[in-house]
Amino acid sequence: MAQADWPWALLLILISPAVGSFLGVLVDRLVVGLPVVARPSSCAACGARLAWRDMVPVLSALALGFRCRGCGAPIPGHLIRIELVATLVALISAALVPCVVPMWLSCACLWCLTALFYSDLLHMRLPDRLTTALLVLGMALAVTDPGRGWAEGLISAAVGAGSFWLLRVAYQALRGREGLGLGDVRLMAGIGAAVGWAELPAVTLLAALLALAVAGVEALEKKSLPRGDTRVPFGSYLAAAAAVFVVL
Numbered sequence: 378m379a380q381a382d383w384p385w386a387l388l389l390i391l392i393s394p395a396v397g398s399f400l401g402v403l404v405d406r407l408v409v410g411l412p413v414v415a416r417p418s419s420c421a422a423c424g425a426r427l428a429w430r431d432m433v434p435v436l437s438a439l440a441l442g443f444r445c446r447g448c449g450a451p452i453p454g455h456l457i458r459i460e461l462v463a464t465l466v467a468l469i470s471a472a473l474v475p476c477v478v479p480m481w482l483s484c485a486c487l488w489c490l491t492a493l494f495y496s497d498l499l500h501m502r503l504p505d506r507l508t509t510a511l512l513v514l515g516m517a518l519a520v521t522d523p524g525r526g527w528a529e530g531l532i533s534a535a536v537g538a539g540s541f542w543l544l545r546v547a548y549q550a551l552r553g554r555e556g557l558g559l560g561d562v563r564l565m566a567g568i569g570a571a572v573g574w575a576e577l578p579a580v581t582l583l584a585a586l587l588a589l590a591v592a593g594v595e596a597l598e599k600k601s602l603p604r605g606d607t608r609v610p611f612g613s614y615l616a617a618a619a620a621v622f623v624v625l
């Protein structure tokens with residue numbers, strides 16, 4: 378990294394826990410259509426408004442013993458995990474991506490993928506606003522990459538969305554029910570733009586392997602085979618797999 382880039386890398390890492398805190402709000406509010414910015418932060422159990430000292434990422438939760446100051450209800454674990462993941466991906470971006478603009482754009486893509494990962498995992502939803510944000514950030518990554526450019530970004534987005542749309546139509550024709558949601562199709566447009574069309578088969582393969590590994594572990598734990606109609610948050614696996622290819 379160039380000498381002049383260090384302050385920018387440091388700033389990225391410093392803001393990351395607060396960004397993680399905001400991503401947690403996005404994950405919980407976007408899926409139920411609540412306003413994200415206008416509503417002040419409050420306890421999900423008792424509705425008490427949170428003071429600034431209760432909103433310091435990770436540290437407030439530690440100081441409060443992971444419970445609400447007012448009612449004592451446990452602070453949802455995913456909120457703290459999202460803050461930690463957001464910080465971790467900022468550290469990884471700063472360590473692996475040498476120039477400031479791609480570093481910040483890659484990190485923003487990873488933050489967006491983190492929110493999408495948890496949305497699908499917790500709520501089985503991939504909110505349009507998050508998949509659109511990923512597409513915009515992915516296109517910005519393509520445009521600022523001298524080896525790619527906007528045309529390649531657009532083609533990659535079309536290949537990602539198009540291939541999953543075909544899979545969706547084929548599955549519906551064969552099985553008579555929805556296997557892949559439109560959210561997954563939109564997600565693949567953003568992933569395509571972010572990583573480039575050539576990486577899409579590898580992203581999809583890694584996502585499928587992750588899904589199989591998790592299903593295998595769950596089957597071992599429950600000592601029963603997963604059923605054919607079990608809902609799998611495949612968007613989460615796609616987001617996790619894409620994250621690997623965004624920084625490598």
Ligand SMILES: [Zn+2]
Pocket residue numbers: 420421422423424425445446447448449450
């Ligand atoms: Zn409370």
